[in-house]
Amino acid sequence: MPHHRRAVPLLWRAALAAALLCVIGLLPWLAHTDPALTVLKARSMDRDPTPEVLADIRTQLGLDAGPLHLLGQWLAGLPRGDAGRSWISGAEVTPAVLQAFGVSLLLTGVALVVAVLTAALVCARTLRAGAHRRLGARKTGGTLSAVLAALPEFLTASVLATVVGVQLGWLPALGWYGPQWTVLPALALGLPAGAVLGRMLDDLLPGAFAEPWALAAAARGLPGRRIAGQAVRRCVPALLPNAGLFVVGITGGAVAVEQIFDIPGLGRTTLQAALAQDLPVLQAGTLALLLLAAAATALARLGVRLLIGPALRDNALPTLHRPIPPARRVLPLVIAAVLLGVIAVGLPRDPLALNTAERLQPPSWTHPFGTDALGRDLLARVGHGALDTLLLALAISAAALLTGVLLGLLPRLSGPLVDTVNAVPPVLGALLVTALAGRGPGTPALAVSVVAWAPLAAHTSALLRQERAALHITATRALGADRWYLLRHEYLPAVLPPVTRHALLRLPGVALALASLAFLGLGAQPPSPEWGLLLAENQPYAERAPWAVLAPAAVLALLGALAVTAAGGVRWPGGRPGRQRTVGTEQPVEKSQLVPVGVGESR
Template identity: 75%
Template sequence: MRQRVATLAWRVVLAAGLVCGVGLLPWLTRTDPAYTVLKARSAEREPTPEVLAGIRRQLGLDGGPLHSLTGWLGGLLRGDAGQSWISGGDVLPDVLQALGASLLLMGAALLVAVLTAGLICLRTLRLGARRRLGGRRAGGGVSAVLASLPEFLVASVLATVVGVQLGWLPALGWYGPQWTVLPALALGLPAGAVLGRLLDDLLPGAFGEPWALAAAARGLTGRSIARQAVRRCVPALLPNLGLFVVGLTGGAVAVEQVFDIPGLGRTTLQAALAQDLPVLQAGTLALVLLAALATGATRVAARLLTGPALRDGALSSLHRPAPPAGGLLPLLYGLVLLAVAGLGLTRDPLALDTGQRLRAPSLDHPFGTDALGRDLLARVGHGALDTLLLAAAISAAALLVGVLLGLVPRVSAPLVDTVNAVPPVLVALLVTAVAGSGAATPALAVGAVAWTPLAAHTSALLLQERATLHITATKGLGAGRVHLLRYELLPAVLPPVLRHALLRLPGVALALASLGFLGLGAQPPSPEWGLLLAENQPYAERAPWAVLAPAAVLALLGALAVSAAGALRRRSPGRHPGTTGAGKSGAGERRPVARAEREPAGVR
């Protein structure tokens, strides 16, 4: 009981710190909020000292940050979130309306994500149900492409092709269920690809557990076994699913911008840009509360799905050695990516030739040219050097921080919930307010939130691994905490988390590109990938190669990450009981279980 109270207090402190940090935004920026409000309300008035002082008194800024925060918090207790500094209207109705739109979009996107994840795992489920599951994974190429496509690029293509050219669905606005289809696809497809790969990574271990072998021996249908295998793997994915819920609500800024959706993410971004502090505070608080509800619901669902086995230490480990998969593919993808970057580095990315504007790919310009006649191969190559190195460095740091914090879930879980409630765009705005805009802003913003899914994954896997039979047996033999952590828990948890970090590598690059797309990163004429997509997106219909070139390189990066994650599955001496249970011999045969595999870990 005392631990629960301490955890709750830690959550409250973090949430309060976040809201207070957002509340200090006007005092962190280098511009006067009164001047911003004056220009928004009446651009014709002169910003004289008397006029600015009157606006500060009207907004309550003359009393300092503490007076502003206490006044806002006191209003919340009365159900009043204040009035907008820009429009003068009540904040709460507008924020609730934006939250409703975001929740509807999130629900539709989550449905798309679940269906996409199911399709990616479909072949693995079929092979596992037939007891013919081998080392190779299904849907690697498809999931790589889906996971590496920028959401704003998918949104732009869907809006242009499906909405405008074909006219099948409305492309702009927010007036009913039909308007949710295209943005839900743009958000749900990449998220579903990541969830599908994580689920596909766990399924072979579930099909190799004793219950699955016994069910197959008793003649249960493959569909029933597959359904129970999914149920067995879902608890380890629920924490990340909770993160997706918040990310699809507050982090869908670029998609909301493309489709003109008045969602919470877009409302919060506009409030931050306009320094509309009451709207920004209310939007951030709504995201924090949503994060707390989502993560609390996923933890309850995980315990209900796992049942008393989690409490009694009766689980078996899902992480067994598996045959190598995709050994040559990472090398092939890596060589192609290096070749593209190398060829691009030999060209000048800033050379202008207005007579060659929007030229199609040719021998002189293999990727074509952009709207200023610059060679796209050169710009993609030079952008790859910065983007890939930066994404790799951020991913490595996120892996280290995520694993270390995941090992102490009582500390990390509330921190994950709070940090995940802040979209990278808002973090970038806060960084910009403190340190100014520049190339380092996207790196700091993405790095501040990139570790959260890895920490959540580590904590979820650690919770289930500690409840396994071999850990219970090893404890009974007198093993201490250090021995368990070094020889049992970390060897089981690190490989899947490392594969997860590799799968997140394209997402880190995409987050950097998204901030560049929104103008919060590197500025022109930098060849950064996000800027390339933003600059050429208006010409997607006339010159599609201008957008497809950087998008294809992002897809190649995703394929490299997925194939490298599969190649990490090497056959090694197993410490955990059980076997994959199905080789090439078919449903009726199983290889004998070795003595070392029958004995609990720790028995020598």
């Protein structure tokens, strides 16, 4: 690639990072709040905000010079490693942020190990079926992975901390004093991420097992484990961009988990700085996340180049796209019927009726899901909350899919933008959106929408890059096809179905992002029955009244199971029968059928 073509993405990335840091530096002024008053409240809640006290704080912090002067001072100190001093504690920012960054990196590393093991379990059945050439019998345990992906991280963290840490005493639940303290929070972070990555890998594996090299290897009698290992190696490059996003997302987005386990990580540090408007700490934490995003992207690209670089360069890569066989529609219909039945039964009930005499009552015929701390019927609140949660999550997911595909088809434009957007924790994104758009019922949805498209755009770009290097694309170009023909007849049929399935897998994640904002007090407000707010309100009573938490968690798990099972039926209208000879078939193949194919390919 020419040097000027390499420089453009770097300049675009630097411009986006600078713009984000400038917006953060203007955050108090954009939100029309007095930084001196916010800092005073963070320093001492009991001190009266007299004009003299506020004037003294403005003088100490240099607020009278204006935000641009403060931003220039902060940027000028960065080359020396000086990120300024905290407006709250007065301590140097750089050592504190580096310490929090190290904590988050260690936690992220352990969480990634958990995620890899979880992903291996999710796609284990497909690996065994492909290794023994029984893909026609393939259908994975997607429901279990859906439940794992749909469990809110803060709920999983609360259960692990209460049951494993406190009641059983197997592992420490609070603090950060050594390796043992990483296990429970890593499980809370790694299980959902591993479930999503496992489902994405499971979606690609049958296409790899149906490629000519796999058929030839099976015909020559190579061990199934080696074929399965090469199939994983073949599919990993398409997942590496999203794996890099998970690294950054876990590092900066683990705010709720860090709050529950009292971990001094970067996400929690950034959130506290944002709430207190401690701009030097907030800017340094965001800069650390941006640098991590750039490093993760570079490592992902290096991994892709090492795994399939020559094939990408020479346009000699087989396509992973395959015709999707008709999906079994019974299970998603059953799950949808159960979910709709719960909603239908709950809608006629009053979600706001209080009865303090029936506080935290267990499930009964009168209250099938029990009651909450105010005696309100949980079934009624779950039913009415579905209108807010499901419709909003569906709308955000549809918008994210459209935006992700459109931007993913323009990788030079979207690549740096994806990295920058992903480096912003959802909580910080919510604060920025609130500052720019003001508080309102649509603010949490707008905040989630700003970041929800990024993984889909990264997935689209990765698949598009591999499809462009496929042999049949080279042949189609040689026959005179223009770019619009390739887009309509080759790229979109290969990219859109898996990205749509990915969007469905992330539908519970969108609902959980809204739930996380509610859990942290930045989303829906009482007395709304939104599912995330139900979890936040009832989480303190999880040990005494577990049904109060399990009810909204169960419907979220049902939503995840429905999304995953329905995703299996997403395919390009009409199929692509002409591609059958390229990617193989989903039917069981006898060894006698493989020998001619393998010999032909070897020649």
